[in-house]
Amino acid sequence: MLRSALVVCWSHAAAAAMFLLALTPAFAAPPPPRSPRVVALIREAEAALERLDIARARDLWAQIYDIERSTVGICQLGQLDRRLGRWVDAVVELTRCVQEMRPPATPEEQKLYETRHADLAAVRLEVAQLRVFAPAGAAPVLVDGRLVDESGQIYVAPGQHEVTARLPGGRTARSTVHVTAGESLAVLLSPEPASVRSVAPPQATPAGTPARPAGLPAPWLLYTGSAASGAFLVSGIVLHIVASLEDSALRAEMCKPEWEENGETRSAMHAIDAKQHISTAALVAGSSLGAATLVVAVLPSGPQVRAIAGGAEVRFTW
Template sequence: MAICQLGVFDLRLDRLEEAAAELTTCVARMPAPTNDIERRRYEVRRADLAAVRQRVAELHVSAPPGTARLLVDDREVSAGGPVFVAPGQHEVTATGKQGQLARALVKLTAGESRRVSLAFEAQKAASAPAQARNPWTIGAGAAASAALLGAGVGLHLAGDAAESETAAKVSRLSDGSMLPSSAQFRKTYDEAHAANTRAGLFHGFGTAALVVGAAVVAATVVYVVWPRKAEIRTRGAGAEIKLVW
């Protein structure tokens, strides 16, 4: 009685797919009528079911062995039993326990009944082993990065030495041992200026060498570990991205 009443309510609310499923169960479970009242009720329910089935479509899905989940559009259903849907195009998807996929698109009209048999897509043959990375490229990257990093460190050390020389020259200029107008003062001033210029150049080139060396290291690492290829495969409700090393 409860499932019959639900079917009638959903039919009045124009929830046709739910009403069709509930009234199908209702009619299947109703006992044979024993009097006129039960006979009229039985006929009314059968008439309701016949009316709603003319406004929906019916699917019977045969799922492949090993199916873990069966969907009609985004709704999970059971295999074999009728699935009532609105007229139009629908996607039927089966997912296997090992990730296999079977899918079909079905277009139905009102009152139509269709049986859909699914089969899992053939598994792709195992991919050939990924081609090994070129050892010369890896060696060249490692050598270049080592050389650049070493040069960067060396240039920074030379810049520090030049800064120390600049500080020493400036100290001599300010200790009062030389007259500002003397040739020695002028010479020491020029030496201090040159040392300061060298310090700036050494530090600048050293920093550039360190940055480029780090970039070469990163590029070499990416070349070694980055996936050789990527596959994007669509799914019923989204996409799956597969990265292969």
């Protein structure tokens, strides 16, 4: 008798519990309402869209997302950035939008789900994707100053980009890449050689001390070049004057009525021609040597060309 009473009591208790559980969703607290500030911003953003003021609508949705970080907000930002042609921002926002969307439960949600995926695929065709493989312990890893997350993936605009990573010990891994729209590229960073990064720090100069030009050439080199250039120029000028005087005298002699051509005349003409050729060569040599000496004096350190290949930086100097 007692056992039957207990069974009946447990049955009534179980039925009451199931009834309460069934009523819980109906009487559950509704989601918290949006703040008046968010409602006002949404209305203003919708009005901006009706005026086709996309930039203003994007700014308003950014403010909404800062207050209320929702999937709707990130999806709206992705759509607006796509219409503004801000492809890198759009692909990041639409990627998060697709990741945060819940599985569709109705035909309308299914259509919206497919639309968002199609938008993301279209935006990806306008950007490039880099997958950065950095050495162990490298932090931070940057692409044009933008931080790369733990996945190593980052979207960039088509063109040239610099990828850097700081390694333990102060060394740097660096690479420069060029990508096109729709391209996906893996970037393997390697440390710079120690000889490249070891640069002596500049020495402190006391206040009031005039700056000294770095890398001046040896004085004897300038003196020797200047002296040799002057010697060539002077000898060339002297030979040119002597040859011109001898040529004038010979032509005056040839104009006399009693002049007759002989072997001495031909020898004199050959000698004059030789002196003129030697004077010309001396003038050219002196001018070239003087120009070279001037270049060495004006450009003591020489320009440098820096080439980056395979993650290492190489300098060429001439």
